[in-house]
Amino acid sequence: MQTWIILCLYISSTAIEICTGIASPLQPFTTYDHSIQLEANIAELWWTVNNAAQEITFELHMKTIGWIALGISPAGGMKGADIAVGWVDSSGKAHIQDRFAFDKQKPVMDNTTQDWFLLKGQEQNGWTAIQFKRYFDSCDPMDVPIKLGTNILIFAYGLDDIDPCQAKVDITYHDDRRGSRILPLRSYADQPADAMLAGLDFVDFRFDNHAVPSADTTYYCKVFKSPSRFLTKRHAIAHEVLIDSRNTNLLHHLDLFECSSKDVLDDANLPDGVCDDILTGMRMCSSNVATSWAIGADLTTVYPKEAGYAVTGVNNNKYFMIKIHYDNPRLTSNLRDSSGIRFYLGNELRQYDLSYLVFGTLSSPASLAIPPNTEQFIVDSYCPPEATRNFPASGINVVSALPHTHLQGISVWTKLIRNNTAVQYLFNAEAFDFNHQFANRLSTPIKIYPGDAFATRCIYSTRNKDDMTLGGKRTIDEMCSHTFSYYPMVESLTACMTAIDQTAWQTIMKTSLPIDNIKLEQWLRNLTWTPKSVAQWQEFYNEAQRFIMYDRGSYMDFNVLPTIPKYEDLQVEPCNRKEIQHSNDQLCHESNDSVACQNTLFLFAFIFFVFKIIFL
Structure with a gap:
């Protein structure tokens, strides 16, 4: 047969x-x-x-x-x-x-x-x-x-x-x-074989059957201290996201942050609760990303052999905070969760410490205000050379990329800008899907040097919406972030994020009064949209002055860009793939009835031609 x-x-x-x-x-x-x-x-x-x-x-x-x-x-x-x-x-x-x-x-x-x-x-x-x-x-x-x-x-x-x-x-x-x-x-990035992690020491940071509020969106935070049984520095060689089997459809994303050593925490009363309620005065526990996971991604991530993540310290004074975004659109009550993260510890220290950099926009209406019924809306951000001024002269090595938006995002990319020229993409997620947000392993590490800059773009489609989409934490709001893992760790930059500057909003709103997010959202919600006004809004976003926030780990730094700088972009080469000699006649090259076979091919071509005339 x-x-x-x-x-x-x-x-x-x-x-x-x-x-x-x-x-x-x-x-x-x-x-x-x-x-x-x-x-x-x-x-x-x-x-x-x-x-x-x-x-x-x-x-x-x-x-x-x-x-x-x-x-x-x-x-x-x-x-x-x-x-x-x-x-x-x-x-x-x-x-x-x-x-x-x-x-x-x-x-x-x-x-x-x-x-x-x-x-x-x-x-x-x-x-x-x-x-x-x-x-x-x-x-x-x-x-x-x-x-x-x-x-x-x-x-x-x-x-x-x-x-x-x-x-x-x-x-x-x-x-x-x-x-x-x-x-x-x-x-x-393939999932590891079970044997690779079997027998290794591990550290778990996970919730303990805590109650999840019956709200459509909840950000829940809990701070942990690194276990006392490890008295010396240990490198994690992989981590696994532990999702409570009861809540596989409830978790939207999970972030783990390393708290700054300057934070003073009470070991007997570590913060635990809805993030907005406990993070006041705890900024240093929400800036240094230790890892991220988003819906649809693989659960286990293996680090490059050159680097590991330092989960424990010499004096056992490391603290971490888990932030989990629960998406509960049906407002289901009586939910309990014990999700978290596990770090697998290597038996030997690796050469470098792994760390993370984040680019993109702040998650607020001042950063993201996307008109409805729009096929494509572009939001650009830019991180200038000032951000990397204290990087080592030998550079750092970027090894993976995690693009992140919410429901309306369709594409995310970040370009490496050197001497005002785009050198290459750090990563280009041309095809982005909200439900499958993978941590993408780069085929080869990309070097970043002092003075390098970065251009990040998020593209959104709102053809399915009749009202504006604003930046925010809820799933129905939007975000634009691109997180990169790298080694060796530098302490001078953990994130570089932008927003439309207040002066730009005051100009377009024709006011000299201070503008907060509540006033801005009210004004935005009252706008009426036409194809012409959408085009004008895109032009505003292209040219508006930006506010830049540099997270330096132990402190925040700020700057203003009059507009997104112009740079010599990557050259788009026309597609001119040299045709390999695989023609239709190969389909029947060993047929016993070559004439009948060629007739069949002509029939296929004729049917296709008729189909185009009738249906296209």
């Missing part, structure tokens, strides 16, 4: 599970950098990213002797999906096709170029395996680029074979034999 495989790669926004057990009886053709289980005992995927060649090599295993699918979509469904079709025939020969889905219907042949390149294939014990590769960007208008940030994988399979040389024997409907997962294909 012939076995067919459809390999459809879709980029969009659904969850992805980590491969915790391989069910496929087939051994992968080679060793890969990453692997996941798309569906338990059904579908498994391996892949390796080659940044130099700008391509990814995939290997898909699925439990079927019919066709199978794995693919890339711009929005998470069939519409606009870039689809590769492959199979292993009765002689054991593997084949592949390139298809495109105009809507929720059978995908048609891509009549431009063949951009899914077959490498190997096999079938055994009811499973089929196909190895293939794809460029990040094929330059084909009927393909979907594999972007940095989150990518949505959609997979499906059928029970029957297809035959490309017989038009009547084609892809059959998959019914419910389908699924979708989301992950950052180009910057994925």
Whole structure:
């Protein structure tokens, strides 16, 4: 019996599970950098990213002797999906096709170029395996680029074979034999094997069955002291977010902060409660980020081998504060939570201390005021060279990136600016998804030197809203932050955040009176929006004077920028991918009836042409 495989790669926004057990009886053709289980005992995927060649090599295993699918979509469904079709025939020969889905219907042949390149294939014990590769960007208008940030994988399979040389024997409907997962294909950090962390000492900072208020949004904080059983400095080599199984849908994000040594805390009465109620006078317990986790991300993070996070100190005087954002839109009462974080301690100190930097905007109406019914609204922030003046001359090494917005965010990036020229992206989450906020591991560390500056951009879409979206803590409010882990630790900067300066607001509001967030929000809520006023608002955001806050760890520093500085930007190279010789005639290169096969290809092309005339 012939076995067919459809390999459809879709980029969009659904969850992805980590491969915790391989069910496929087939051994992968080679060793890969990453692997996941798309569906338990059904579908498994391996892949390796080659940044130099700008391509990814995939290997898909699925439990079927019919066709199978794995693919890339711009929005998470069939519409606009870039689809590769492959199979292993009765002689054991593997084949592949390139298809495109105009809507929720059978995908048609891509009549431009063949951009899914077959490498190997096999079938055994009811499973089929196909190895293939794809460029990040094929330059084909009927393909979907594999972007940095989150990518949505959609997979499906059928029970029957297809035959490309017989038009009547084609892809059959998959019914419910389908699924979708989301992950950052180009910057994925695999979950560690259990053996890697087994037997290590660990430190837990977690809540103790505390009551969660029945409010739509709650930020709950609790301060912990590093355990007394560790009398010397110990480095964590990984951390794991511990989510109470009762509350998997309640936690939106978790932040852990290291309190400044200047904070005076009573060990017998450490702060514990709603953050707004306990943080007055405790700013130093909410500035130095020790780690962050957001909804949809993997639970375990392994640090680079060169660096560890110092969880304990020589005199055991380290304090940490957990801040958890609970999202409870149904206002459910009587909720209890014991979530937290676990640090796994290495047996030896590593060469460097790991730390974190945060760029973006403050979370207030003065920072973010996004008009409704807008396809794309851009908010820029800038961290000038002054921020990094005290960095070591040898520089620091950025190793991971965590972009963060709320529901309306669709893209987040930060560029490294050196000598008024954009050198590269620190990270470009072109495809950002609120429900899957991964800590993206950089393929190679990026150096930052004294005098470097940073430009951060968050892009929002509010097509689904009829009122303004303002900066704030609630899930329905917005944020714009980009958190980077790095080594070695510097104490001169933990965050560099901006807001529209008060003088700019006074000018546009035509007042000389002081403006607080309450007055500003009232004024903003009364605005009427038209396409013209949205364009004017974007211009205001592009040119407005900025207020900058530098968090120096032990103190705060401030500055004002008359406008976002102009810099020589990165050059956008036109897509001119050199075509590899994989043409449609390869689909039937070993067919016994080449004439009939070519006729079938012409039929596909004709059907596609007619489809465009009727439906487009």
